[in-house]
Amino acid sequence: MTLKNFAVTFVLGSMALVTVGATSMRAQSHVNSPDPALGAPSVDTEESHIGNLTGHAAAGKILYRRFCIGCHGPDGNGEGMNAQWIDPKPRDFTEATFKCRSTPTGTLPTDDDLYNAITRGFVTTNMPSWRPLTPQERANLVAFVKTWSPRWAKEKPGTPLTIPPETAITIDSILRGRQTFQRLECWKCHGPQGHGDGPSASTLTDDKGNPIRPYDFSSGSRFMCGVTNQDLYRIFMTGLDGSPMPSFADVVKPDEAWDLVHFLRTLQPLKTQEAALWQTYKAAHGADIKPIGPDPATGAQ
Amino acid sequence: MSKWFANGVDRTRNSWVRPLVTCALLMLAIVIGDCRTVSALPTSKVMAIPAFARKYGLPCSACHTAWPELNNFGMVFRDNGYQLMNDRDSLIWQNPSYFPISFRITPNWHRESTSDQQVDSTPNGTGPNNVTVSRNVTQAAFDLSGMDLWSAGTIYKNISFVLLPSSDPTAVWHFESAFLRFDNIKGSSWLNFKFGRFELDNLISEKRFLFLSANGGIYQTYHFNVPGSTNDFGIGDNQIGVELMGHNVDSSTRYSIALLSSNEGGTNLTESNLPGGLPSNRSFDGYMAFTKSFNAGSWGYEEFQAYAYVGQRGTYYQTTSASGTPVPLVALGNEPFYRVGFAGQLHFKNLELLPYFMHGHDNAYLGAGVPDTMSLPVGAKAPTFNGGFIEGQYFVNPQLVFFGRFEKIDVGQQAFVNEGSVPGNYGDVTAYSVGYRWYPIMFSRGGVAWHNEYSITKSIGIVPLSADGSGLPPLLPTDGVWSSSVFIGFDFDF
Numbered sequence: 001m002t003l004k005n006f007a008v009t010f011v012l013g014s015m016a017l018v019t020v021g022a023t024s025m026r027a028q029s030h031v032n033s034p035d036p037a038l039g040a041p042s043v044d045t046e047e048s049h050i051g052n053l054t055g056h057a058a059a060g061k062i063l064y065r066r067f068c069i070g071c072h073g074p075d076g077n078g079e080g081m082n083a084q085w086i087d088p089k090p091r092d093f094t095e096a097t098f099k100c101r102s103t104p105t106g107t108l109p110t111d112d113d114l115y116n117a118i119t120r121g122f123v124t125t126n127m128p129s130w131r132p133l134t135p136q137e138r139a140n141l142v143a144f145v146k147t148w149s150p151r152w153a154k155e156k157p158g159t160p161l162t163i164p165p166e167t168a169i170t171i172d173s174i175l176r177g178r179q180t181f182q183r184l185e186c187w188k189c190h191g192p193q194g195h196g197d198g199p200s201a202s203t204l205t206d207d208k209g210n211p212i213r214p215y216d217f218s219s220g221s222r223f224m225c226g227v228t229n230q231d232l233y234r235i236f237m238t239g240l241d242g243s244p245m246p247s248f249a250d251v252v253k254p255d256e257a258w259d260l261v262h263f264l265r266t267l268q269p270l271k272t273q274e275a276a277l278w279q280t281y282k283a284a285h286g287a288d289i290k291p292i293g294p295d296p297a298t299g300a301q
Numbered sequence: 302m303s304k305w306f307a308n309g310v311d312r313t314r315n316s317w318v319r320p321l322v323t324c325a326l327l328m329l330a331i332v333i334g335d336c337r338t339v340s341a342l343p344t345s346k347v348m349a350i351p352a353f354a355r356k357y358g359l360p361c362s363a364c365h366t367a368w369p370e371l372n373n374f375g376m377v378f379r380d381n382g383y384q385l386m387n388d389r390d391s392l393i394w395q396n397p398s399y400f401p402i403s404f405r406i407t408p409n410w411h412r413e414s415t416s417d418q419q420v421d422s423t424p425n426g427t428g429p430n431n432v433t434v435s436r437n438v439t440q441a442a443f444d445l446s447g448m449d450l451w452s453a454g455t456i457y458k459n460i461s462f463v464l465l466p467s468s469d470p471t472a473v474w475h476f477e478s479a480f481l482r483f484d485n486i487k488g489s490s491w492l493n494f495k496f497g498r499f500e501l502d503n504l505i506s507e508k509r510f511l512f513l514s515a516n517g518g519i520y521q522t523y524h525f526n527v528p529g530s531t532n533d534f535g536i537g538d539n540q541i542g543v544e545l546m547g548h549n550v551d552s553s554t555r556y557s558i559a560l561l562s563s564n565e566g567g568t569n570l571t572e573s574n575l576p577g578g579l580p581s582n583r584s585f586d587g588y589m590a591f592t593k594s595f596n597a598g599s600w601g602y603e604e605f606q607a608y609a610y611v612g613q614r615g616t617y618y619q620t621t622s623a624s625g626t627p628v629p630l631v632a633l634g635n636e637p638f639y640r641v642g643f644a645g646q647l648h649f650k651n652l653e654l655l656p657y658f659m660h661g662h663d664n665a666y667l668g669a670g671v672p673d674t675m676s677l678p679v680g681a682k683a684p685t686f687n688g689g690f691i692e693g694q695y696f697v698n699p700q701l702v703f704f705g706r707f708e709k710i711d712v713g714q715q716a717f718v719n720e721g722s723v724p725g726n727y728g729d730v731t732a733y734s735v736g737y738r739w740y741p742i743m744f745s746r747g748g749v750a751w752h753n754e755y756s757i758t759k760s761i762g763i764v765p766l767s768a769d770g771s772g773l774p775p776l777l778p779t780d781g782v783w784s785s786s787v788f789i790g791f792d793f794d795f
Contacts, residue, residue, distance in 0.1 A: 059599065066699045067374070070360030070745055082358035082745050121387060126358050128385040131551045132374040136598045221388045 031065045032074050034094075039150035046152070048111040048143035053135055055111075060144025063137055071126065076148035086126045089210050096149035097207065099240040100225035105247035107158025108151060114142040123222045161237055161249070163230050167258040171277045177263025180256050182292050184248060189214040192292040194267030207242045214245075217267035232261050352401040352454060353378075354745040357385060361748060362699035366653065367738055368748060368794065369405075369509040370694075373594075373602055377552045382461035382484030382493065383454050391458040401454035407446035407752070409790025413515050414439040415765065416783040417775035435776050445470045446513065446790070449477070459484040463499070475574050478539055491547030498541040498566060498574070502557035502590045504606035504644040505655050507537040511694065511704050514788035516765065517734035517756030521708050522659050522688035528728040528763050529716030530684050532614050532638050532667045533565050533572065536659070540566045541574075542585070553602065555592040560585055563613050563635065572632070579618070582632035586612030594646075601648030610640040617672035634673040636664035642689070651696045658689035668716040678717060685713040688730075700740040708732040723762060723778040730765070732758040738792070750792040757785040 034040040041057070048055035064072075071090040073080035078092040091098070100117050101109035109117075118138050121129035130138060146152040167173060181187065189204060191197040194217030206212045215223065225235050237257055239247030252260065265274035282289065354361050361368055364375030371379065384390035392399075418438040423431040447470055453463040461484055467477035480497025500508050505520075512518050523537030542561035548554065564572055564581030571578035587610070594604035615632025622628070642659035666673045668684040690708035697703070710730040719727055736754030758765040762778035775782050 062698075066362045067360070070363070071358060082360070086358050121385075124388050126387070126389075128357075128359070128387060130374070132372075132377040134596050134598065134601060136596075137601070140599075219388075 030074065031061055031069060032076075033061075034076075034148055034150075039153050041147045041153045043144065043147050046143050046147050048115070048139050048146065050111050050115045050135075050139050050142065053139040055136070055139030055141070055143035057140070057143040057147050059137075060140035060142070061147075063133070063141050064144050067130070067133075068141070076145075082126075087210075088125055088206070088212060089208065090127070092208070093145055093148035095207075095242075096151040097242040099242055099245075100235075101158070101238050101241065102160040102234060103158030103238065104161065104249065105239040105241055108155055110157045110160060111139075111142050113157075114145060115139060117225075118142065120226070122224050124219075124224070161234060163233055164254045164258075166229060166233075166261075167255055169262050169273050169277065171281045173259045173262045174266060174274060174278055174281075175263075176256070177259035177261065178292070180252065180260045181263055184251070184260075187292050189244065190217065194218055194264070204244045206244070212243055217264060218269060220269045229258075229261050229265070232264060233257055236260065352403045352451065353383065356395060356399060356401065356454065358745060360699075360745060361743055366694065366696060367511060367699070367702040367740070368750070370511060371506070371509055373552070377548075380493075380546070380548045380552045380555065381490070382459060382482050384459070384461065384484065388458075390455050392455055393457070401452055403451040403795060404448065405451065405792070405794045406448040407513060407790045407792040408443070409446060409513070409752075409788055410441070410443050411514060411789070412439070412441035412785075412787040414785050415772045417780045418782075419773050419776060433776070435780070438772075441787075446792075448472075456481075459486075463497075473575075476568065489547070490550065493546045493548075495544040495546065498539050498568070499544065500539050501536060501559065501588050501610075502544070502546065502555075502592075503536065503608070504590075504592055504604060504646055505657055505692070508539075510692075511702065511738055512706070512734055512736070512754060512756070513752055513790065513792065514734070514736075514754045514756045514786035516732065516758045516784055516786040517706070517736070517754055517788075518786075520657070520690060521710055521730050521732050521758065522657065522690060525661070525686060525688055525710050525730065527661070527663065527668065527684035527686050527712055527714070527716050529670065529718040530663045530668050531616070531670045532663045534610075534612060534614070534638065534640070535565070536610055536640055538566050539574075540586070540588070541568065553594045553596075555590075557588070557590045559588040561588060561612075562586070563615075580629050580631050582613075582615040582635055584613050584635050586610065597648065600650055602646075603648060604646040606644045608640075608642060608644070611637065612639070613637045614667060616666045616670075617674070634666070636666040636673050638663040638667060653694040653696070655692040655694075656689070657691075659687070661686045661688070663716075665717065668714075668718075670716075670718055680720065681717040682714050682720065684716040686728075687711050687713060690732075700743060701737070703735075703737045705735040706733070727762045727778050729761045730758065731760075732756065736788075747795040748793065750794075752788065752790050752792050754788040755786070756788075757783060759783050 033043050036042070043057045043061055046057035069080055070082045071080045071086060072078055072093060073083065076093040078090040080090060083090050096108060098109045098113065098117070101113045103109055103113070115138055118130045118141055121127050188198045188200045191201065196214045196216035198214065201214050204212050204214065223231055223235060225231055237247060237249045237252070239245055262274050265272050266278035268275070353364070364371060364378055366372045378385065414437060416437050417435050419433050420436045420438065421431050422434045448468045450466045455461045461482045463478050463480055465476065465478040466474050468474045476498060478498055478500065480495050480499045482493060482495040484493050486492035486494060500506060507520050507523050520537055524535035526532045526534065540559070540561040541564070542559055544557060544559040546555070546557045562581065563584045563586050566574050567578055567581050568574050570581055572581050588608070590606055590608040592604060592606040594602040597603045613635040616634035616636055618629035619631045619633050620627040620629050640659055640661050642657070645656045647654045647656070662685045663683055665677055665681045665683045669678055669681040671678065688710035690706055692704065692706040694702055694704045708730070712726065712728040715723060715727060734754065734756040736752065739751045740748060741751060742749040759781050761781050762775065763782070764772035764774050765782055765784040772782070772784060
């Protein structure tokens with residue numbers, strides 16, 4: 001075989017390989033669209049609206065293939081190739097159930113909620129911050145995520161929770177919050193010291209039956225749904241849908257909620273105003289502080 | 302068909318037909334077969350340094366436009382010290398069986414052809430009639446690339462590392478890169494300190510680009526020095542020293558300041574990172590780069606970088622002749638040079654354009670090649686050049702990319718040793734490259750790319766600065782030497 005003949009064979013052979021590849025990729029790497037019969041929004045028309053941005057699902061689909069398919073899968077059900085190795089498991093978009101929302105439990109999140117989730121990522125999970133994508137690209141992804149479930153065609157997002165102005169951070173507020181922590185039995189999951197080691201912790205599962213761990217305040221890490229006191233307030237007032245963390249909006253008044261926020265901050269190893277007040281109080285009244293947990297008289301949990 | 306094999310004349314006549322028919326039938330079979338068989342090929346996953354994908358479970362297309370080139374997400378990941386900043390970056394969170402190591406090598410077939418080479422006119426150069434003539438030299442063979450043995454990641458939260466032993470095709474190893482990096486010092490992404498041997502903060506990385514052929518496999522500008530100058534600097538070469546680097550949360554603003562040994566990345570106090578180099582000097586170079594990117598909406602980010610490298614190289618050696626022959630000990634007589642320029646990484650949805658410009662200037666002593674303890678020869682001038690390229694990449698999808706590049710280097714001022722004896726365009730370089738990479742397998746634990754590339758370089762009066770460094774100058778300094786490369790291979794990464 002002459003050199004030129006060999007080269008021609010290689011070039012034409014590579015063209016054949018590309019043909020194979022193009023077809024193969026179409027068959028294997030394609031992001032599936034939901035069955036229109038299910039009534040999910042159309043990829044061609046679905047939009048998201050974040051501030052002045054309008055996201056387009058069709059553009060988001062291309063980005064989904066590049067960035068998301070490995071975990072969330074070609075069908076959006078959280079069963080991507082890497083999902084088997086990931087803990088906690090990737091979100092199943094076909095259920096349209098989301099942990100981080102500004103809306104009441106059981107309702108759909110707003111576009112801003114999804115946008116913020118993509119931007120922020122979820123600390124201590126495999127979901128990174130996608131801030132390196134442009135705002136437009138993130139808005140496009142939000143629009144595409146909404147095409148996986150018919151809920152987005154049938155329901156409107158819930159009304160975002162109104163967060164009242166934060167009350168003063170005082171030792172009285174912290175002590176009241178501590179009582180609320182005891183009364184609501186937060187310690188059963190999060191533990192008396194907030195270490196995530198309460199008596200129920202080892203039994204918790206998410207709505208897919210996967211084991212799930214309560215947040216460990218002593219880790220000092222960011223919260224899954226934000227970092228500010230407002231974010232913390234929102235987390236327990238809206239609950240984390242799909243997880244055992246319920247909404248306390250019906251049993252906690254706004255002032256009580258702020259008290260609880262102030263107490264929860266004392267469980268974190270951070271240099272906060274709440275922590276400083278609590279340390280001072282504990283040094284002076286340590287012996288009088290009743291431990292959190294089951295009633296020592298009855299042992300009832 | 303048997304006649305074709307039996308008849309040598311017919312074989313030549315039909316040499317273009319048979320491969321054409323074979324490939325046409327192959328493609329037809331694929332279409333008729335509805336690709337049922339080939340669809341069984343695993344394809345949908347993507348990868349980068351697969352060790353990172355194994356650690357984080359992300360598809361490789363998350364960090365790479367087309368590996369090994371980084372996209373913006375990958376750059377932020379790198380700038381954060383190979384961390385996602387999710388409080389799970391430290392190795393203590395990984396399964397004990399996890400080990401951050403990756404392999405990359407490219408079995409290939411390549412063809413190199415260079416014009417205007419000085420060759421003997423008779424077989425083996427024997428006989429009384431042998432003279433040196435100008436001819437094409439063409440070589441072609443199956444071959445191996447060098448091999449990279451990547452290990453990189455985090456030792457602990459905010460302490461990252463890279464160790465990259467790399468070999469040539471004959472398994473001669475060296476440390477292409479090896480450094481420790483302290484990330485987010487005092488909790489600030491603006492303070493990161495790196496110590497060791499590393500790639501300079503080039504916006505357009507030659508270590509991560511898409512070209513593999515002998516002529517296309519380097520940016521000519523990254524390694525160019527005016528012919529005759531004794532300077533050996535190449536901005537594409539990994540250097541050894543320390544770097545202070547910082548960036549904002551999405552790396553849209555970045556800076557890098559590096560202090561580097563004036564030894565071209567050499568180790569063991571030599572001028573070269575490979576064994577056997579001459580002793581290095583004792584001075585230091587400096588590199589600075591500032592990068593800013595702008596949000597262009599649905600197009601993506603548009604990134605721009607300005608950079609400057611200021612260095613020095615020795616003009617003579619301290620020697621010892623105790624053994625009878627002068628033996629160089631330390632390079633002395635440092636004289637300066639600099640490289641300044643700008644680069645861009647411009648995104649237009651699936652199209653990416655990479656413009657680059659460099660101005661190079663060497664001290665007259667480097668251009669004259671004389672010790673700076675002597676007077677400069679009359680008429681000696683500092684050699685200069687301007688070089689640059691524009692590279693384009695079109696991503697059909699995360700698994701198929703087409704790319705091309707045009708590069709041009711213009712010698713502004715010839716080195717003294719050449720002045721007057723060569724034409725003004727002596728050393729000028731023009732280079733073109735086109736190709737594509739198809740990633741049929743992009744698992745999160747390994748990947749394969751089918752790489753096709755054609756590159757051609759023209760250099761005036763000198764041997765082209767191809768990646769393998771082979772070839773000879775032409776007979777005449779006015780001759781333009783054309784060197785072309787065809788590269789076909791499987792680039793795989795595990």
